[in-house]
Amino acid sequence: MSAPQASAPSLDRTDSHLDAEALQVDDDDEEDCEDEVDALRGDGTVSRIKPFTQVYNEKCFKDQSGKLFIRGLPIIARVEATERYTSGSKVRTSTLYAVRLTHGEFTWTVKKKYKQFQELNRDLVRHKLIATYLPLSRLKLRRTEAPETAAEMPSLNSSNEDTPSRRASSKQKHLEQYLNKILKLSFYRNYHVMEEFLDVSPLSFIHDLGPKGVEGMILKRSGGHRIHGLNCIGRHQVCYRWSKRWLVVKDSFLLYMKPEDGFISFVLLFDSGFKLEVGKKATDKKYGVKIENFSRSLIIKCSSYRQALWWSQEITDMTEKWGKDFLIHQRFESFAPIRHNTLAKWFVNGKDYFSAVADALEQANEEIFITDWWLSPEVFLKRPAKDTEWQLDLVLKRKAMQGVKVYVLLYKEVELALNINSDYSKRMLMLHHPNIKVMRHPDHVSSIVLLWAHHEKMVAIDQTVAFLGGIDLAYGRWDDHHYRLTDLGELSETKAPLESEYNGQLGEDICAVRATELEARIRQRAEPGDLKSNYLYWIGKDYCNFIKKDWIQVDKPYEDFVDRATSPRMPWRDIGVAVHGKAARDVSRHFIQRWNYIKTIKNKYKSTFYPYLLPKSHSTADELPFVVPRSQAANVQILRSVDRWSSGSCECSIHSAYIETIKSSQHYIYIENQFFISCADDRSILNKIGDAIVYRILQAHRANKKFRVYIIIPLLPGFEGDITTGGGNSIQAILHFTFRTMCRGDHSILNRLHSEMGDDWRNYISFCSVRTHGELQSKLMTELIYVHSKMMIVDDRKVIIGSANINDRSMLGKRDSELAVIVEDTEMVPSVMDGEEYQAGKFALSLRLECFKVILGAISDPTINIQDPISDHFFLEVWNTIGSSNTDIYEKVFRCLPSNTVRSRKDLLEFTGQESLATTSPEEAREELKGIRGHLVFYPLMFLSDEHLLPPLNSKEGMVPVEVWV
Numbered sequence: 001m002s003a004p005q006a007s008a009p010s011l012d013r014t015d016s017h018l019d020a021e022a023l024q025v026d027d028d029d030e031e032d033c034e035d036e037v038d039a040l041r042g043d044g045t046v047s048r049i050k051p052f053t054q055v056y057n058e059k060c061f062k063d064q065s066g067k068l069f070i071r072g073l074p075i076i077a078r079v080e081a082t083e084r085y086t087s088g089s090k091v092r093t094s095t096l097y098a099v100r101l102t103h104g105e106f107t108w109t110v111k112k113k114y115k116q117f118q119e120l121n122r123d124l125v126r127h128k129l130i131a132t133y134l135p136l137s138r139l140k141l142r143r144t145e146a147p148e149t150a151a152e153m154p155s156l157n158s159s160n161e162d163t164p165s166r167r168a169s170s171k172q173k174h175l176e177q178y179l180n181k182i183l184k185l186s187f188y189r190n191y192h193v194m195e196e197f198l199d200v201s202p203l204s205f206i207h208d209l210g211p212k213g214v215e216g217m218i219l220k221r222s223g224g225h226r227i228h229g230l231n232c233i234g235r236h237q238v239c240y241r242w243s244k245r246w247l248v249v250k251d252s253f254l255l256y257m258k259p260e261d262g263f264i265s266f267v268l269l270f271d272s273g274f275k276l277e278v279g280k281k282a283t284d285k286k287y288g289v290k291i292e293n294f295s296r297s298l299i300i301k302c303s304s305y306r307q308a309l310w311w312s313q314e315i316t317d318m319t320e321k322w323g324k325d326f327l328i329h330q331r332f333e334s335f336a337p338i339r340h341n342t343l344a345k346w347f348v349n350g351k352d353y354f355s356a357v358a359d360a361l362e363q364a365n366e367e368i369f370i371t372d373w374w375l376s377p378e379v380f381l382k383r384p385a386k387d388t389e390w391q392l393d394l395v396l397k398r399k400a401m402q403g404v405k406v407y408v409l410l411y412k413e414v415e416l417a418l419n420i421n422s423d424y425s426k427r428m429l430m431l432h433h434p435n436i437k438v439m440r441h442p443d444h445v446s447s448i449v450l451l452w453a454h455h456e457k458m459v460a461i462d463q464t465v466a467f468l469g470g471i472d473l474a475y476g477r478w479d480d481h482h483y484r485l486t487d488l489g490e491l492s493e494t495k496a497p498l499e500s501e502y503n504g505q506l507g508e509d510i511c512a513v514r515a516t517e518l519e520a521r522i523r524q525r526a527e528p529g530d531l532k533s534n535y536l537y538w539i540g541k542d543y544c545n546f547i548k549k550d551w552i553q554v555d556k557p558y559e560d561f562v563d564r565a566t567s568p569r570m571p572w573r574d575i576g577v578a579v580h581g582k583a584a585r586d587v588s589r590h591f592i593q594r595w596n597y598i599k600t601i602k603n604k605y606k607s608t609f610y611p612y613l614l615p616k617s618h619s620t621a622d623e624l625p626f627v628v629p630r631s632q633a634a635n636v637q638i639l640r641s642v643d644r645w646s647s648g649s650c651e652c653s654i655h656s657a658y659i660e661t662i663k664s665s666q667h668y669i670y671i672e673n674q675f676f677i678s679c680a681d682d683r684s685i686l687n688k689i690g691d692a693i694v695y696r697i698l699q700a701h702r703a704n705k706k707f708r709v710y711i712i713i714p715l716l717p718g719f720e721g722d723i724t725t726g727g728g729n730s731i732q733a734i735l736h737f738t739f740r741t742m743c744r745g746d747h748s749i750l751n752r753l754h755s756e757m758g759d760d761w762r763n764y765i766s767f768c769s770v771r772t773h774g775e776l777q778s779k780l781m782t783e784l785i786y787v788h789s790k791m792m793i794v795d796d797r798k799v800i801i802g803s804a805n806i807n808d809r810s811m812l813g814k815r816d817s818e819l820a821v822i823v824e825d826t827e828m829v830p831s832v833m834d835g836e837e838y839q840a841g842k843f844a845l846s847l848r849l850e851c852f853k854v855i856l857g858a859i860s861d862p863t864i865n866i867q868d869p870i871s872d873h874f875f876l877e878v879w880n881t882i883g884s885s886n887t888d889i890y891e892k893v894f895r896c897l898p899s900n901t902v903r904s905r906k907d908l909l910e911f912t913g914q915e916s917l918a919t920t921s922p923e924e925a926r927e928e929l930k931g932i933r934g935h936l937v938f939y940p941l942m943f944l945s946d947e948h949l950l951p952p953l954n955s956k957e958g959m960v961p962v963e964v965w966v
Contacts, residue, residue: 131187222242356628369460404435419551544562581621635825654811661800667795668708698757700764712855796841832868
């Protein structure tokens, strides 16, 4: 039984005394060196630490004798105190000695009876005799250990501990001297009996696992898991068994493992549901201890009440000293606290995000965590691809071959509803290397989860740098600020005139020739082939327009499914973010919680091939091996939407953060989101983000203060459908709830604002979208830019970026699982707000300016002033003017949908029956399009306003519960 007084790992280990004898190295020590790495100390000298990868070195404890300690560092023992106690029915008291041990940066305490010292001495004598007289044993001795067997072994006074032959202080001193002499001799120090006496294991001295906590052999009871759904394994209190396990307590979790093989059998993370109870009432055992968190109630059995109290006290002390951040609900009821002075980097669009992820993956040395709603193994991270070096699955294979462990969590879709084929993704990844391990979840029947999804997107590197946001590592997500509609590869990259340069004068013969060449190239891309001459940005399934045609046959990645010679792609707008240090640890902890929970509840993942994962200590989080370029320091907090079905715990901190950030805003709110379904009616809609926006605008209006709200969403929901015929039931269902939030019905934002301020609402809020245009085969075309962002910027000082849409699915926590981060600036820069000097946050301001530059066209026209986001000049003469002008031009040139002029199905039929200017007069249309600035257009609030857009009850969409759409 041990009692560690945990101390924080010191980043400067210059005070560690190196004993000359302990530093002796011979040829047999070389294999030990492989289990340690050199680390630079504060004074520029080198120290040795055990790398984090040692957690995967699963062997019997006895087989690792001699490898548990850090080579070259002495173990110093000090008997600090004694305790007198009685046990059982004994009248006489016994003595317990508290031995404080120091090994490099690690300090801990064990409590032992004198009898245990005697047993240790007896075992060491036996060990010496065997090594001395048995030839096979002598052959195993290292050269440094052989002389030690001949040397006289330090003596331990064998008199009974209760005889007054020696005063207590003298006995303490003698035991201390005995231990220190023994520990200087590697022959005795590395014997497994000594290691058990010191309560150490293979996980004791791993630097990134933080301070050493209490450890020891215990009996644990099976069961106690709280499992969502039909699973019932371990939940019954009648059928259980007791098993012998080695329990290890660390700063933010505890685990137990099998000493006979070293496999970690379970990991219990400390959380706000963490609780300890001792005694028969709580455990049904006289000397039991119950350790509880949100996902499990673990019961261990001790040999005495004193021992049970000791385990309970040591675990409590460890958690309160090092893990208290996770024991309480933090701001917004999040599992993670605010991480101050954390490096963060934003990304607009997939190009820079994918490239940064690729570079970070190359830096991985230990672990890679990936979770996505959809992952495409063959997606290219850097483009145009000239070879397969940056193909995602091959990047992961390359790292796996280097020894990096790759763990991937994929959403297991309902195959009848989605064509993302996660089973194919899993098989393709795992075929590459055994170091790549993939889990899918949920099992829809056993978990009773048919409607909800794992929607988060995250990549973590060595638990040190983490990427999150709205960008899956999947087809269609890569894009840049050009938002190209076409991708003809080399044909459009040659020095020959482009189609647009012919101004529509290409003859039919020339077009036919170029189309034939294009078809030939497409046929060649049916296989990966030689990419040296490739100029395509989107290869195979990556070229998509999912509203016109949803993905099919994703297991044939290099085959096009959209005719790029005739159909434009749909551009993709998205936002991501990278965080470092403690925030990255929090993101990784979330992944680990999900991974371990799924391993526990799914029988197919119970094998040792899928290991339990361990969170790194936050005490080492600031030791950054690399930093994402152009990162900025800020205060960062990780947010989640999770429930028992998705991770074993409950949280909706993303929703709380949105509400509180909106209500506390002072000047403006800028939102980009894939969905905008809100305004609670306590029946079909429950999230209150829209209500918070109404509250804040009314507050500004009543105080006669300037306040702006910018909301950008895609012009159409991302479902396959022909908008010229109404779009189909799925598109119309989403449109119904979107319009209900914005402008239709008593609960809508505009109706509630209009009832108090009339048309003055136009000075406060603007609903917009983004669109672009181009040419393909000399034909003018336009397409909406699909906004997939999940972002909010407030006052140029706060930013929320994540995977959560503004709807009930993402915000309530009980439905889809989501991940997000709120970034609050600490570094301020001079700016302008409503014409006055203003201290804006460096992170938030730079992100908002980047968004406005692209959306408003300030990249190509620097005269557009976007610095002041709330001035009348900007709101009325820049934002509204550009949005209105672009909307009018697109409608005049393309008669594009959706449109405010189409309010009924009859209007739709008439609207689509008339040819557009782009068709009847391409030259005139091109002149009109020269007036387009940026991509901003107004959202058509009156589109199909005379129609009932909910799906008919007799349709398959109509039979789907309303919760699916909202």
